[in-house]
Amino acid sequence: MENVNRSIQCTVEQCIHHCEHCDYCSLDSVQIGTHESNPSTEECTDCLSFER
Ligand code: SF4
Structure with a gap:
């Protein structure tokens, strides 16, 4: 069963x-x-656990 x-x-x-x-x-x-030096919007944030 998938977690x-x-x-x-x-x-x-x-x-x-x-x-x-x-x-x-x-x-x-x-x-x-x-990935930004000065993040200001939600588009500036990333999930670093992402894997293709
Ligand atoms: S599914 Fe992938 S992109 Fe979404 S929160 Fe989990 S690790 Fe991050």
């Missing part, structure tokens, strides 16, 4: 850690970061 972490909602279906049939992550925890 579903209902504390981490996610819609990135292309990620290997995405739940197959629901919009949740299957990891116990994820790391969030930024």
Whole structure:
């Protein structure tokens, strides 16, 4: 049975850690970061646990 972490909602279906049939992550925890030097909007943040 696939692990579903209902504390981490996610819609990135292309990620290997995405739940197959629901919009949740299957990891116990994820790391969030930024690719910007001075993040100012939500687009500046990234899930660093993403894997294709
Ligand atoms: S690792 Fe990040 S991008 Fe991948 S399913 Fe989990 S929350 Fe989404």
